[in-house]
Structures are given as structure tokens and as C-alpha cells.
Amino acid sequence: MEKRILIKAPAKINLSLDVLHKRDDGYHEVKMIMTTIDLADRIELAELNEDKIKIASQNRFVPDDERNLAYQAAKLLKERYNVKKGVYISILKMIPVAAGLAGGSSDAAATLRGLNKLWNLGLSIDELAELGAQIGSDVSFCVYGGTALATGRGEKIEHLPAPPPCWVILAKPTIGVSTAEVYRNLKLENIKHPNTEAMIDAICNQDFHGICKNVGNVLESVTLQMYPEVHNIKTKMERFGADAVLMSGSGPTVYGLVQYQSRLQRIYNGLRGFCDQVYAVRLLGKRHLD
Ligand SMILES: C[C@](O)(CO)[C@H](O)COP(=O)(O)OP(=O)(O)OC[C@H]1O[C@@H](n2ccc(N)nc2=O)[C@H](O)[C@@H]1O
Numbered sequence: 372m373e374k375r376i377l378i379k380a381p382a383k384i385n386l387s388l389d390v391l392h393k394r395d396d397g398y399h400e401v402k403m404i405m406t407t408i409d410l411a412d413r414i415e416l417a418e419l420n421e422d423k424i425k426i427a428s429q430n431r432f433v434p435d436d437e438r439n440l441a442y443q444a445a446k447l448l449k450e451r452y453n454v455k456k457g458v459y460i461s462i463l464k465m466i467p468v469a470a471g472l473a474g475g476s477s478d479a480a481a482t483l484r485g486l487n488k489l490w491n492l493g494l495s496i497d498e499l500a501e502l503g504a505q506i507g508s509d510v511s512f513c514v515y516g517g518t519a520l521a522t523g524r525g526e527k528i529e530h531l532p533a534p535p536p537c538w539v540i541l542a543k544p545t546i547g548v549s550t551a552e553v554y555r556n557l558k559l560e561n562i563k564h565p566n567t568e569a570m571i572d573a574i575c576n577q578d579f580h581g582i583c584k585n586v587g588n589v590l591e592s593v594t595l596q597m598y599p600e601v602h603n604i605k606t607k608m609e610r611f612g613a614d615a616v617l618m619s620g621s622g623p624t625v626y627g628l629v630q631y632q633s634r635l636q637r638i639y640n641g642l643r644g645f646c647d648q649v650y651a652v653r654l655l656g657k658r659h660l661d
């Protein structure tokens with residue numbers, strides 16, 4: 372029988388995102404804390420009889436060719452390990468696209484993990500994360516999942532414990548944001564750096580209020596200035612009573628951390644009044660089990 376593997380690809384949020392300087396290779400040196408949330412794409416990998424990579428998704432914004440990061444992950448493994456087999460990759464997209472939630476990166480990471488099994492490559496998770504860095508800066512983190520401090524251009528990962536459980540409300544305005552453009556518009560002279568060490572302490576101490584006090588993202592003011600609707604969503608989410616509100620990654624998704632379920636519905640309903648894409652999910656924060 373044809374072999375197939377189903378694998379979940381969860382989104383991430385940035386609890387903090389700091390940029391230290393611009394590097395000679397054009398990337399920015401970052402210091403950020405990422406954690407996974409229970410909003411996930413479903414990836415199905417099935418053996419093909421021909422030596423090809425085929426890709427499909429129900430979402431029309433997801434490319435079905437070599438531009439897809441999951442395609443790039445399969446191609447990388449095939450070339451590096453001289454695999455003479457084909458694969459059909461089917462992506463059920465649940466994570467909004469170009470949203471700052473690492474959707475494409477997580478699909479690529481899940482494809483690396485899944486093909487390692489399907490093709491019996493026997494690679495360690497660290498080897499997969501190292502390969503992932505060649506596809507995109509967020510892919511290494513997504514290979515592990517969980518909660519981590521990411522440095523370098525995002526590919527150097529130090530694991531952290533899961534934050535205390537809470538709810539995460541996400542609101543995605545109907546615009547897509549180019550990560551490269553946001554980094555390009557960042558003015559390094561006048562940024563307010565988040566306190567990454569205080570965030571790490573709060574996570575290690577399971578201190579929810581400490582986490583809320585220390586969320587910060589230096590890319591936020593750049594995107595807020597480019598797109599006033601993101602600013603509007605942030606202000607509304609704060610007013611509706613989320614415990615902490617921040618833009619994730621380069622945006623435009625804004626998330627709120629909410630400790631008590633009783634408050635969740637009110638914030639969700641308030642946001643749904645003027646934003647089509649609103650999600651209420653749990654923070655995951657734990658590494659993948661597979
Ligand atoms: C904004 C974040 O999502 C936060 O987690 C990441 O820093 C971006 O991760 P990503 O989308 O995987 O980024 P990549 O696909 O590697 O890079 C997209 C573009 O963003 C810019 N970029 C990205 C990462 C980084 N540390 N410095 C950068 O300047 C570069 O212009 C790059 O060409």
C-alpha cells in the first residue's frame with residue numbers, strides 16, 4: 372500500500388522581538404522569543420510513483436510550485452540525500468497567509484520532519500533544524516516547535532520551558548505584509564528594545580503577569596506606521612481587555628494574551644465586529660512529540 376504521513380504544522384507568535392544591528396549579508400541580527408500556538412496547518416505527505424514533487428492546497432494564496440516553502444524543503448532533502456522518490460504534498464491551510472505567524476516556515480519544517488520518516492533518512496532533529504535554516508530564518512524554530520530564544524538571523528535556537536497556559540486571540544487585517552519591506556523600513560537609531568532577559572525570567576518563573584509586562588516587538592511601530600488598520604486593531608484589543616497585546620513578527624496579525632476564558636468571548640465578539648479573521652486558540656509552547 373502507498374505510504375502516507377499526516378503531520379501538524381503549528382503557527383508561532385513572537386512574545387518578544389529585538390533587532391540588534393544590520394549584518395553585512397543584508398539580514399538583521401535578532402534576539403527573539405517565539406512560542407507555538409494551537410492554530411495549525413495539516414500537511415499530508417504521500418509517496419508518488421514518479422520521481423517528482425507535487426504540491427496542492429485548498430487556499431488560493433498558497434503557491435503550488437517551487438515558490439512553496441514545503442516544496443523547497445522536499446527539494447533540499449531530495450538533492451542533499453540523493454533521494455530518487457517522489458512525493459505529493461497536500462497542505463490544508465488553517466494559518467492565515469503572510470500574517471507574521473510563520474505559516475510557510477512551519478509547513479516547510481513539518482515537511483522536513485515528515486519526509487525524514489517517509490524516506491527513512493534517519494536524520495536527527497538538530498540536523499533537520501540546520502537544513503531548515505537554508506529555507507528561511509523561522510524554519511529552524513518551527514522544526515522544534517515549543518518555546519525558544521532565537522538569535523543570529525533567527526536560526527540559533529535555545530529552548531525554553533513552556534509559558535503558563537493561557538488563551539491567545541489573533542486578529543488578522545485583510546492585508547499581507549512583506550517581511551523584507553518591514554525590515555527595510557526599520558530605523559535602528561531610535562528603537563525601544565524589549566527586555567528579553569526579563570521575558571526569559573518570567574517564562575522560567577511561570578509568571579503570566581511578568582510575561583504580559585515584557586512583550587515587545589521592534590518591528591511593530593514600523594508596520595503600524597505603514598498600515599493604520601493594524602494600529603486600530605491593537606487599540607481595540609487593548610480596550611476590550613486582553614492582558615497583553617502585540618503584533619507578531621513583521622505583522623500584520625495582532626495577538627492578545629488572555630488568562631481567563633470568561634473574558635475571551637467578549638474580546639472575540641468585539642473584534643469580530645470589524646475584523647473577518649479572528650481566532651481564539653490556546654498557547655501550546657511545548658516541543659513536537661514526533
Ligand atoms: C519577522 C520574523 O518572522 C520573526 O520571527 C522573522 O525575522 C522573519 O523570518 P522569515 O520570514 O523566515 O524570513 P526570511 O524568509 O529568512 O527572510 C525574508 C526577508 O526578511 C529580512 N530579514 C529576515 C530575517 C532577519 N533576521 N533579518 C532580515 O533582514 C530579509 O530582507 C529577508 O530577505
Ligand SMILES: Nc1ncnc2c1ncn2[C@@H]1O[C@H](COP(=O)(O)OP(=O)(O)OP(=O)(O)O)[C@@H](O)[C@H]1O
Nearest residue numbers: 439440468469470471472473474475476478509620
Ligand atoms: N506553504 C506556504 N504557506 C503559505 N505561504 C507560502 C507557503 N510557501 C510559500 N509561501 C509564500 O510566502 C509568503 C509569506 O507567507 P507566510 O504565511 O509564510 O508568511 P508569514 O507568516 O508572514 O511568515 P513569517 O512570520 O515567517 O515572516 C506568501 O505570500 C506566499 O506567497
